[in-house]
Amino acid sequence: MGITLKHELIARSGPYREMDLSGLDRDTLLALLRQMLRLRRTEEALLREYHPADEMRCPIHFCVGQEAVPAALSLLVRGDDYMLSHHRSHGYYFAKGAPLRELFAEIYGKATGANGGKAGSQDISHHASRFYSGAILAGAVSIAVGVALGLQIRKSTSLAISGFGEGASDEGAFWEAMNYAGLCRLPILFACENNRYATFSDQLKRQASDNMCERVTTFGVRATRIFGNDAAQVYRILDQEVRRIREGQGPALVEAYTYRWNSHVGPEDDGVNNYRSAEEMAFWKENCPIRLLREKLVEAGQLSESDLARLEADAAQEIADCFRFAKESPFPDAPDWGSVNLASGAPVADKLLGTQSGGEFDQFQADARLAPY
Amino acid sequence: MTSRQISYAQAINEAQGQAMDLSPDVLLMGQLVDTRAGIFGTTSGLVDRFGPDRVRDFPVAENLMTAAAMGAALTGLRPVIVHQRLDFMIYSLDAIVNWLSLWRFKSNGHSGLPVTIRAIVGKGWGQGPQHSKSLHAWFAHLPGLRVAVPATAYDAKGLLLESIFSEDPAIFVEGRSLFSMTSEVPEQPYRIRFGQAAVRRRGKDLTLVAIGNQVPLALRVATELAASSVDAEVIDLRTLSPWDKTTVSESVAKTGRLIVADPGWRSFGAAAEIMATVAETQGDKLRARPMRICLPDSHTPMSSALEQVYYPSERGMVDAINAWMKS
Numbered sequence: 001m002g003i004t005l006k007h008e009l010i011a012r013s014g015p016y017r018e019m020d021l022s023g024l025d026r027d028t029l030l031a032l033l034r035q036m037l038r039l040r041r042t043e044e045a046l047l048r049e050y051h052p053a054d055e056m057r058c059p060i061h062f063c064v065g066q067e068a069v070p071a072a073l074s075l076l077v078r079g080d081d082y083m084l085s086h087h088r089s090h091g092y093y094f095a096k097g098a099p100l101r102e103l104f105a106e107i108y109g110k111a112t113g114a115n116g117g118k119a120g121s122q123d124i125s126h127h128a129s130r131f132y133s134g135a136i137l138a139g140a141v142s143i144a145v146g147v148a149l150g151l152q153i154r155k156s157t158s159l160a161i162s163g164f165g166e167g168a169s170d171e172g173a174f175w176e177a178m179n180y181a182g183l184c185r186l187p188i189l190f191a192c193e194n195n196r197y198a199t200f201s202d203q204l205k206r207q208a209s210d211n212m213c214e215r216v217t218t219f220g221v222r223a224t225r226i227f228g229n230d231a232a233q234v235y236r237i238l239d240q241e242v243r244r245i246r247e248g249q250g251p252a253l254v255e256a257y258t259y260r261w262n263s264h265v266g267p268e269d270d271g272v273n274n275y276r277s278a279e280e281m282a283f284w285k286e287n288c289p290i291r292l293l294r295e296k297l298v299e300a301g302q303l304s305e306s307d308l309a310r311l312e313a314d315a316a317q318e319i320a321d322c323f324r325f326a327k328e329s330p331f332p333d334a335p336d337w338g339s340v341n342l343a344s345g346a347p348v349a350d351k352l353l354g355t356q357s358g359g360e361f362d363q364f365q366a367d368a369r370l371a372p373y
Numbered sequence: 374m375t376s377r378q379i380s381y382a383q384a385i386n387e388a389q390g391q392a393m394d395l396s397p398d399v400l401l402m403g404q405l406v407d408t409r410a411g412i413f414g415t416t417s418g419l420v421d422r423f424g425p426d427r428v429r430d431f432p433v434a435e436n437l438m439t440a441a442a443m444g445a446a447l448t449g450l451r452p453v454i455v456h457q458r459l460d461f462m463i464y465s466l467d468a469i470v471n472w473l474s475l476w477r478f479k480s481n482g483h484s485g486l487p488v489t490i491r492a493i494v495g496k497g498w499g500q501g502p503q504h505s506k507s508l509h510a511w512f513a514h515l516p517g518l519r520v521a522v523p524a525t526a527y528d529a530k531g532l533l534l535e536s537i538f539s540e541d542p543a544i545f546v547e548g549r550s551l552f553s554m555t556s557e558v559p560e561q562p563y564r565i566r567f568g569q570a571a572v573r574r575r576g577k578d579l580t581l582v583a584i585g586n587q588v589p590l591a592l593r594v595a596t597e598l599a600a601s602s603v604d605a606e607v608i609d610l611r612t613l614s615p616w617d618k619t620t621v622s623e624s625v626a627k628t629g630r631l632i633v634a635d636p637g638w639r640s641f642g643a644a645a646e647i648m649a650t651v652a653e654t655q656g657d658k659l660r661a662r663p664m665r666i667c668l669p670d671s672h673t674p675m676s677s678a679l680e681q682v683y684y685p686s687e688r689g690m691v692d693a694i695n696a697w698m699k700s
Contacts, residue, residue: 082447116481127483132447136471142437143472146444153400153426154448173467176437183432341478341517343485343540348451349564352395352538356563358376359527361556361573363592368553370498 005225005257006210007196007203011280016287019230019296026302028075032231033297034311035071036290039094040064041315042322046107049323050267056107058120061088065261068228068289069163069193069254070095072235076242077161082130082151084144085163087122088193088260089133092163098126100318104326112329118340137164138171141190145177148186148251159245160188166255167198170206175219182220185250189241190221192255193228199264200275213255221251228256229289232296259284376557382414384526384558385491385547388533389416389453391562393423399537400445402429402438403455403491412455413493413552435461439468439490443476446486451537458504459492459546473542474517489536489543494636496550496586497680502672507585507636510643512544513614519543519567520614524588526556528611531565538564548586548636570617572624576606579630579698582621582647584610587634587666587685594690603698613643618650625651629660632694634685639667664697666690 003013021029043064050056063070070091077083077096085092093103098114106113107121114126125132134140144162151158168174169192181188192212196203203210213223222244224237234256241252261284263270297303379387392399401419403412407430411417420428431438435456442452456462462469469490477485495504513520519541523529529547536543573588574595583591588609595605606624610616625631631651633644644665651663666685674683 114481115479115483118481119479123479125480125484127480132480132484134472136467139440139467139472142440142468143444143447145437146441147447148444149441150445150448150450153445153450156448160444173436173440176432176434177440179432180434180437180441340482341475342519343477343482346535346539348396348487348540349535349538353534353562353564355565356531356559356561358557358559359525359571360376361525361527361589361592363573363589363596365554365589367497367550367586367589370495370500370549 003227005227007194007257010257011277011283013283016227016230016292019232019292021232021296021300024232024235028235029232029293029297029302030307031075032071032235033290033293033303035074035094036067036231036293037311038315038318039067039070039091040290042100042319043090045319045323047262047267055327057109058107058122059265060107060121061265062262062267063088063091063260065284065288066091066193066195066258068231068234068258069191069256071231072238073161073191075235076238078158080130080158081161082144082147082158083161083163084140084147085133086137086140086165086168087133087135088165089121089124092133093124093126093131096126096129096131098129098131101322101325102126104322105329108326108329109331110326110329111332112325117332137168138173138177140164141168142173142177144188145181145186148181148188149184151187152184157246159242160186161191162188163191163193165198166192166194166203166210166212169212170198178216178219178221181251187245188251189238189245190251190253191238192253194255194257195260197264197275200270200273202275213253216253221253223253223255225255226257228258229284229287229292231289231293261285377560378555379526379558380553380555381526381529382552384530385415385533386417386419388530388562390419390422392534392537393419393427395562396451398449398451400427400429400450400452401455402431402442402452404431404433404457406430406455412457413549416455435464436468439465439473442488443468443473443486446488447484451487453489453491453537455491457493459494459508460503460506462490462492470515474515476517477541478517485540486542487537487540489533489545491545491547493547493549496548496684499675499677500673501675505673507546509546509585509613510637510641510646513643517541518614519612520546521567521612522546522585523611524551524583524585524609526554526558528565528571530558531563532611534562535564535566546585550586554589565611567612568615568617570611570620571609572606572620573609574605574607576604576628578604578628579606579632579694580608580621580624580628581605581632581634582608582610583634584613584643585636587636590685590687590690591634593687594694597687597691598694601695603695616647621647621651622655625655626658629658631659631663632666633663634666634690637667638670639665640670642667661697661700664693666693
């Protein structure tokens with residue numbers, strides 16, 4: 001009996017037993033596990049440090065429980081691909097291979113942060129890694145469509161990857177984006193992590209049906225719905241779609257059903273809002289993406305205790321180094337507010353444009369007639 | 374006169390075509406930009422020269438169009454998008470306010486988006502409340518955007534080229550009532566830098582700062598004032614963000630009198646900002662209370678009879694200024 005991909009049914013379906021490792025080599029599977037574990041341990045460490053030290057003074061939308069999609073993407077994206085994500089950004093920042101030290105320093109508001117402390121967790125970007133994020137949901141999806149348009153016009157083989165949650169599909173801009181992606185057959189992957197709740201609001205309080213895949217298909221976007229905690233399946237489907245898009249087969253959406261373990265934002269428990277059940281949380285923790293893959297790999301004899309210990313040690317060392325870097329880094333100096341919002345020069349205009357005298361103007365001419373329109 | 378005269382609309386068309394000749398990165402998007410009518414002539418013929426990939430008709434999806442321009446700019450392109458009426462651009466406020474204006478800031482200067490947004494403001498022939506709003510002050514309020522309000526064909530060409538080939542977003546507000554007005558326009562591509570006002574008429578008695586389609590009106594008013602021995606200096610601001618505080622300040626230092634003619638609503642607008650800045654920096658040099666000539670704090674009526682009383686008229690401005698000079 002397969003799992004039925006509806007949030008209200010998933011939570012009642014017991015242990016997930018459908019993971020299938022066939023066709024995936026050990027290096028790929030270990031890399032998937034490693035990336036999920038790095039991300040999980042990073043988020044756990046940030047959660048522990050957040051209070052009472054209060055040195056991370058910005059909203060953080062933690063992604064514990066949602067590691068599979070970013071981990072799979074991290075193995076599939078190229079350096080010259082572009083990725084735009086929502087405010088739950090850390091997984092995608094990881095996925096694009098942006099430097100972890102600069103993520104920590106950014107959250108600490110330090111000069112050495114990815115954005116010098118101007119953006120923080122929910123707005124972080126790393127231009128050299130072609131990674132961008134932002135907190136106003138469907139806006140980033142729309143910009144990613146523009147990236148795909150630019151890539152198509154430039155005849156590039158790079159992709160645009162848009163990471164978002166099902167909440168973004170409440171916004172009209174999302175559907176403008178789907179329409180154009182389908183119309184122009186743009187090279188874009190839409191990676192939706194459906195974690196059921198927009199903050200505390202159930203998808204079915206906001207939408208008549210959780211049928212995003214059916215809806216985007218009518219816009220000309222190929223769509224696949226998957227259980228998002230099965231990292232092997234997530235990898236397999238994303239790999240297939242990334243290949244298809246690179247081959248010119250047009251846009252695709254993958255809707256991965258997953259779950260966030262923590263509050264919408266910050267380390268505090270938001271259970272007081274009473275928006276989700278203990279039963280549901282128990283299902284998702286039991287079917288944790290890392291646990292599912294780890295147990296399957298052990299069962300298949302592909303992961304030893306020492307392999308796992310090494311992955312854990314590497315992650316711990318990296319995280320300790322990032323904390324040290326962030327804490328020891330200086331805060332930024334006060335900027336010149338008049339110069340931080342605009343470029344300091346215009347080299348292209350300098351190269352292409354000269355000045356010309358002229359401009360004699362006769363004010364006694366008639367204004368334009370607007371008619372007929 | 375050996376110089377070439379072309380219209381404001383032709384100047385925009387020429388600037389766009391020359392930009393696309395100068396760089397393969399320049400892209401034009403908008404509803405119906407690829408038609409013969411071509412946005413009142415400003416894009417006519419461009420699709421024949423540059424093809425539908427670079428001159429793209431766009432769905433009626435203004436927010437996506439803006440976001441798409443931003444994304445395309447991230448890949449190295451220099452998109453120009455156009456709204457037949459500024460009012461449609463309002464659908465794209467999320468893209469402009471939440472993303473475009475702060476992109477460079479929040480990237481800490483690592484990433485910039487050279488996107489030019491052309492927005493046309495109707496005036497007259499019953500354009501009414503949804504085809505005539507000039508919201509230049511809204512955009513000038515936002516950090517990270519540059520705002521041009523060209524009043525002549527010469528400026529339209531130079532400022533559009535400058536917008537396209539600079540490194541930051543520009544909001545380019547065009548008065549539809551200016552489209553057939555001609556001025557001397559060099560054939561070569563050229564730039565006009567933001568933040569450089571033009572003194573259109575020298576004078577010693579008062580400083581009349583004008584914006585956009587108020588510039589030709591202000592110049593006609595100045596000619597009439599001269600008949601009653603009032604010598605007005607007329608400054609065409611040309612760009613609102615940044616705006617040329619130096620030129621205005623030097624003029625006010627000379628005349629001691631300031632009037633601002635702004636094609637926007639009276640309250641919380643560009644005129645208020647200019648007057649406040651002058652009051653802060655050289656209020657003690659003013660010999661008279663400053664005056665603003667704006668649209669009433671009301672939406673635009675359709676009826677031609679009401680349009681005539683809604684928009685500031687030449688006669689009304691002359692009378693108001695003469696009375697003010699005597700007060």
